[in-house]
Amino acid sequence: MLTDxxxxxxxxAAGQSSAAAELERCIAAAASPACAHVFRQTCLDEARAAAAAPGVQLLPLAGLAVSVKDLFxxxxxxxxxxxSVLAGAAPATADCSAVARLRRSGGAILGHSQMVEFAFSGVGVNPHFGTPAAHDARFGALTGPARVPGGSSSGAGVSVAAGAAFVGLGSDTGGSIRIPAALNGVVGFKNTARLVPTDGAVPLSTTLDTACAITRSVRDAIVVHEILAARRVTRSPAPLPAWRLAVPSTLFLDSLDATVAAAFERSLDQLRRAGAQITEIALPQTGELAEVNATGGFSAAESHAWHRPLLQQHAASYDPRVRARIERGATMSACDYINLQHARRAWIARMEAAVAGFDALLSPTVPIVAPTIASVAPGSERDAEFFRVNALLLRNTSxxxxxxxxxxxxxxxxxxxxPVGLMVWHAALRDDAVLNIGLLIEQELQKQ
Incomplete structure (x- = not known):
């Protein structure tokens, strides 16, 4: 298991290593076969300077390696x-807010990590620049055929899991941090969206986009969230039995493959033996989402608004699978979009009322293990399988x-x-409870 x-x-702090030495280990990992296609471009001289800066070990990130998703x-x-549409873009003149906060906190920025084109898929495949293969941070390299890393923050997940970075900055619009975390055996925290600025990032959905990170542990997730959100997480001394937990059955437990079902049930059993109060609930409101999003959803409409000028000039250069999803937004009327906003607010109110009696909910992060890259690789003959897998991977997280x-x-x-992920979740601004409970769950599950 990787050192967090x-x-x-x-x-x-104990003088057992140095930030510069640890950075070189991460750079070596980034150049290894395990990280093939993980980095789009690097800035290693700047990273080395950050790791060697006087007093850097006193900062929260201590000069350690950070990867940054290629949309920041x-x-x-x-x-x-x-x-490839934006491959010739001019260099950014300033760090976005999220990168600036990581840099000021002592992060050694390695460069841009690979991602799904324009962040529009949970699978992790990129036909332009290559697809990283999933890695298991807990037990090492996966054997057998290469498997998808999850998306859209594919490089972020593999960079952390394969030891090239301690932190992978990414985004989460429908699961793009949590899906690669689950498929690579690492930790991904999606904070309440409003807590971290998203300026200086290419948008997918301005309504749903969240800037957040992948880390090696839950306690690391707390450190990084405090940096990105510029706030302190309120720590709780309450033990696991003091928290009220729920497992919703509607939607979240449908069509689980055998590995995910076994790992999730085994984890629940272990938590119950540790005294956790876990109640199974129906939560039928989750079954309403298909109707709420029937006209296309926020990502299609909002991405089309941003991409329309580019599509007029460069449509043929887009990944066809991505382009098709963006172009669906062209059919949504202003009335449809306004109605979607109203429907979402009403649905959130019903959901918040239904889960108000619980401190957090537990679900499988995704219902399947990572499929092989070959099964969903670019090619029209594999489109049906790609979209089936994509829908499954995004179902719970979205x-x-x-x-x-x-x-x-x-x-x-x-x-x-x-790798299988367990998701701890709740409504807006319940971040601290989710992190405190997640810390306790992680400590218990590491006894397996």
């Missing part, structure tokens, strides 16, 4: 959002985005199993 950020900071501006690098909520994915699989 908090433990490494302790080692640096890094000063001096072009932001391509995983697309509920939280529509709820305007917060969620944490942490690994719950054992050695010999493909």
């Amino acid at each position: 950020l908090v433990s490494m900071r302790s080692q640096l 501006d890094i000063k001096g690098l072009p932001t391509a959002a995983g697309s 509920v939280v985005n529509m709820l305007d909520g917060c969620a944490l994915s942490l690994p719950c699989h054992q050695a010999g199993e493909l």
